[in-house]
Amino acid sequence: MSDSNLTIAIVGATGAVGTIALELLADRAYPAERIILMASSRSIGKKLPYLDTELTVIEAAPGAFEGVDVAFISVSAEVSRALAPEAVKRGALVIDDGSAFRMDPAVPLVVPEVNGADLEWHQGIVSIPNCTTTPLAMALAALGQSVEITRVTVATYQAVSGTGAAAVRELHEQTADVLAGRPTNPKEYPHQIAFNVLPQVDDFAEDGYTGEEHKMINETRKILHDADIAISPTCVRVPVPVTHSEAVQVEFKRPMSPEEATRLLSEFPGITVVDEPQASVYPMPAQASGKDDVFVGRIRKDASHPNGLALWIACDNLRKGAALNALQILDEAVRRDCVKPVR
Numbered sequence: 001m002s003d004s005n006l007t008i009a010i011v012g013a014t015g016a017v018g019t020i021a022l023e024l025l026a027d028r029a030y031p032a033e034r035i036i037l038m039a040s041s042r043s044i045g046k047k048l049p050y051l052d053t054e055l056t057v058i059e060a061a062p063g064a065f066e067g068v069d070v071a072f073i074s075v076s077a078e079v080s081r082a083l084a085p086e087a088v089k090r091g092a093l094v095i096d097d098g099s100a101f102r103m104d105p106a107v108p109l110v111v112p113e114v115n116g117a118d119l120e121w122h123q124g125i126v127s128i129p130n131c132t133t134t135p136l137a138m139a140l141a142a143l144g145q146s147v148e149i150t151r152v153t154v155a156t157y158q159a160v161s162g163t164g165a166a167a168v169r170e171l172h173e174q175t176a177d178v179l180a181g182r183p184t185n186p187k188e189y190p191h192q193i194a195f196n197v198l199p200q201v202d203d204f205a206e207d208g209y210t211g212e213e214h215k216m217i218n219e220t221r222k223i224l225h226d227a228d229i230a231i232s233p234t235c236v237r238v239p240v241p242v243t244h245s246e247a248v249q250v251e252f253k254r255p256m257s258p259e260e261a262t263r264l265l266s267e268f269p270g271i272t273v274v275d276e277p278q279a280s281v282y283p284m285p286a287q288a289s290g291k292d293d294v295f296v297g298r299i300r301k302d303a304s305h306p307n308g309l310a311l312w313i314a315c316d317n318l319r320k321g322a323a324l325n326a327l328q329i330l331d332e333a334v335r336r337d338c339v340k341p342v343r
């Protein structure tokens with residue numbers, strides 16, 4: 001972290017993303033006295049280990065943001081909508097993980113490696129993208145440097161931690177139930193997720209796409225500053241605890257060789273190419289979980305289109321898909337001297 005004098009609030013500190021945000025601050029040995037943990041009234045007084053001490057969770061109420069310089073908010077969109085303006089009013093930069101402000105034209109939606117410069121026009125709130133959008137936007141930004149991208153189709157394989165801590169517990173419980181021959185009791189999803197695959201992430205819209213799929217389309221366009229890029233996603237939930245994977249087909253204005261794509265992806269900050277298919281080496285959740293980078297492999301010509309490439313992505317949804325991207329946004333804002341809005 002470039003500036004350890006900032007007082008940082010983690011709002012949603014007891015959740016899946018908040019837990020990783022605290023872990024990342026610990027990795028950087030961020031001073032404990034500069035961290036304030038907030039969650040719902042249910043968690044008041046809860047103690048979370050931090051370095052060689054413990055931090056106590058307080059309720060995320062408007063007054064709690066007095067003296068906070070940066071608030072990482074990882075709660076539901078509804079709660080964000082109520083809390084973020086209160087934090088901004090008290091002088092904090094809000095970096096929001098949820099969907100509340102992502103498509104607001106007054107709010108930058110940022111992946112620092114792709115559109116860090118958008119931070120310079122924030123007015124107090126910066127959003128991070130959906131955890132499936134971030135790795136896709138990074139891969140497309142890398143490839144689009146050389147040849148214009150015209151169309152993208154993508155199928156996701158999304159981990160249950162993308163839904164939150166309760167869904168991870170549910171996967172564990174259901175797995176034990178199935179193995180013991182007991183009936184399962186789905187709560188987080190419309191169907192059993194253990195030993196199953198659900199072609200539904202979020203609710204369906206009238207056009208047959210889900211909310212998550214619309215997020216991928218709209219957010220990718222906003223981050224890439226490309227309102228015309230054609231994107232067709234199918235978002236799928238799989239019984240994996242952490243790390244989203246994506247099978248992607250990209251069509252370009254003219255052909256791009258797999259070799260050129262590999263070079264562009266390898267040179268892009270935050271992307272690691274893992275691509276030795278003959279040795280069965282490719283990105284996987286078991287390898288990508290707990291790592292910072294977006295991993296890309298299976299880079300090959302698309303057999304169905306002369307200007308097409310196919311590739312496979314894996315990215316830890318809680319790190320680069322959420323908490324790490326949020327921290328990197330703060331690093332970038334410090335670097336660009338725009339933690340406070342440049343009015």
Ligand SMILES: NC(=O)c1ccc[n+]([C@@H]2O[C@H](COP(=O)([O-])OP(=O)(O)OC[C@H]3O[C@@H](n4cnc5c(N)ncnc54)[C@H](OP(=O)(O)O)[C@@H]3O)[C@@H](O)[C@H]2O)c1
Pocket residue numbers: 011012013014015016017018038039040041042043060073074075076077079097098099129130131161162163164165166317318321322
């Ligand atoms: N999970 C991911 O991979 C991912 C990736 C990108 C973005 N996001 C976004 O990040 C946000 C959090 O996701 P998550 O997966 O961390 O969810 P989660 O595990 O369900 O955690 C939710 C957090 O919100 C807190 N909370 C609930 N009601 C609250 C209230 N009224 N006031 C203050 N805090 C409240 C909870 O505190 P209590 O423990 O006190 O209830 C908990 O700390 C969501 O908007 C999600 O869309 C998630």
